[in-house]
Amino acid sequence: MIRKLALALSLALCFAVAPAVAASAAGARPSITAPSAILIEPSSGRIVYARSPYKRRGIASTTKLMTALLLLEKRSMTHRIKAISYNGSAAESTAGLVPGERLSSADMLRALFLASANDAAAAIAVDIGGSRRGFVRMMNARARRAGLTGTHFSNPIGLDGSGNYSTARDLSKLAVLVRRFAVARETMNRSKATLYSGSRRRVVVNRNTLVSSVPWMNGIKTGHTGSAGYLLVGGASRNGVQLISVVMAEPSEAARNADTLKLMRYGFSRYRSVRAVRKGQVFARVDVTGRPEQVALVASRTADVVVARSSSPTTALSGIPSEIEGPLKRGTKVGFVSVRRDGRPVERVPLVTASSVEAPALIATLSGGPWPLIGAFVVFTLIALAANLAWRRRRQGAHVGIKAN
Numbered sequence: 001m002i003r004k005l006a007l008a009l010s011l012a013l014c015f016a017v018a019p020a021v022a023a024s025a026a027g028a029r030p031s032i033t034a035p036s037a038i039l040i041e042p043s044s045g046r047i048v049y050a051r052s053p054y055k056r057r058g059i060a061s062t063t064k065l066m067t068a069l070l071l072l073e074k075r076s077m078t079h080r081i082k083a084i085s086y087n088g089s090a091a092e093s094t095a096g097l098v099p100g101e102r103l104s105s106a107d108m109l110r111a112l113f114l115a116s117a118n119d120a121a122a123a124i125a126v127d128i129g130g131s132r133r134g135f136v137r138m139m140n141a142r143a144r145r146a147g148l149t150g151t152h153f154s155n156p157i158g159l160d161g162s163g164n165y166s167t168a169r170d171l172s173k174l175a176v177l178v179r180r181f182a183v184a185r186e187t188m189n190r191s192k193a194t195l196y197s198g199s200r201r202r203v204v205v206n207r208n209t210l211v212s213s214v215p216w217m218n219g220i221k222t223g224h225t226g227s228a229g230y231l232l233v234g235g236a237s238r239n240g241v242q243l244i245s246v247v248m249a250e251p252s253e254a255a256r257n258a259d260t261l262k263l264m265r266y267g268f269s270r271y272r273s274v275r276a277v278r279k280g281q282v283f284a285r286v287d288v289t290g291r292p293e294q295v296a297l298v299a300s301r302t303a304d305v306v307v308a309r310s311s312s313p314t315t316a317l318s319g320i321p322s323e324i325e326g327p328l329k330r331g332t333k334v335g336f337v338s339v340r341r342d343g344r345p346v347e348r349v350p351l352v353t354a355s356s357v358e359a360p361a362l363i364a365t366l367s368g369g370p371w372p373l374i375g376a377f378v379v380f381t382l383i384a385l386a387a388n389l390a391w392r393r394r395r396q397g398a399h400v401g402i403k404a405n
Contacts (some may be wrong), residue, residue: 290360
């Protein structure tokens with residue numbers, strides 16, 4: 001009896017769980033705890049998920065995304081930044097920088113992204129802005145230029161303050177700007193890094209534990225204070241689809257990570273990467289002037305595009321002539337193929353000749369354009385000259401005959 005009851009309960013549980021699993025597989029909207037969150041597909045700029053995305057909240061160390069952006073825009077990665085005296089609380093994250101030592105911008109960036117080092121942020125601020133106050137002015141000016149209308153900074157570190165806030169939407173925009181830089185993408189995707197510049201060698205560990213535990217997570221920046229709660233601006237890439245998420249005011253690191261993964265899986269269920277154009281793919285064949293042949297026009301490179309799973313990209317040709325005339329080398333650009341997503345162009349790939357094109361044959365050349373008229377004129381002229389010459393010779397012969405008589 002007990003076994004039968006257990007079996008019945010197991011079956012009931014399976015039937016109860018099955019719909020939830022099916023819904024998850026179908027990309028059902030995730031249930032998260034974060035009061036403010038967003039998920040975007042950056043190549044299209046589409047918002048995939050949003051919850052109170054324009055609510056202004058404390059942002060803790062995600063502030064350092066703007067600090068990093070100014071460093072990337074204003075300094076080379078080989079530039080040396082002088083560490084300054086920084087007296088933070090025992091609970092603050094630092095890299096243990098010694099005042100006066102100099103680290104490369106690349107190492108400062110690693111300390112900033114991975115260890116979330118407040119002493120690195122303070123040194124960067126003084127190096128670029130001349131002072132902390134001057135750097136904060138630069139931060140807010142850059143935020144205005146980027147259209148971050150719900151954002152204001154009061155420090156380069158992320159310390160709690162009424163003037164240091166942003167929104168989930170603005171943080172996602174800021175993340176897109178930072179990720180334009182290859183060195184930033186490479187840095188935030190590390191689980192740890194060794195800093196070789198400075199007075200001693202240091203190892204910094206990424207506080208975003210998802211980067212080391214989930215293969216497709218590749219960033220971006222964590223944040224936490226008692227007032228702001230737990231935040232994560234997350235990045236993920238799988239099968240050619242890149243996503244950026246933001247969760248704010250989470251109650252714990254576990255909740256922050258769980259919600260981020262829910263959002264990412266939701267996004268991956270709704271988008272896919274499609275190879276719209278393959279390098280070497282034939283898109284047109286064009287007649288060759290003066291020759292009984294055609295030349296193939298092929299794509300010069302591959303183009304992949306991210307689209308919703310329910311849609312597909314389209315292509316359109318432009319700049320293709322009715323015929324082309326040689327001589328042309330193989331790989332000569334002739335026209336374009338445009339890739340469109342939802343009717344809007346997102347890629348423009350040059351088409352090139354798949355083979356060389358020889359010059360037109362002489363007879364064929366003379367048979368086209370103005371050449372028939374010119375040829376007829378030349379022939380007529382030659383005939384006239386020949387007739388005139390023959391007439392002159394006959395006349396000259398007759399004249400000689402008269403003299404002989």
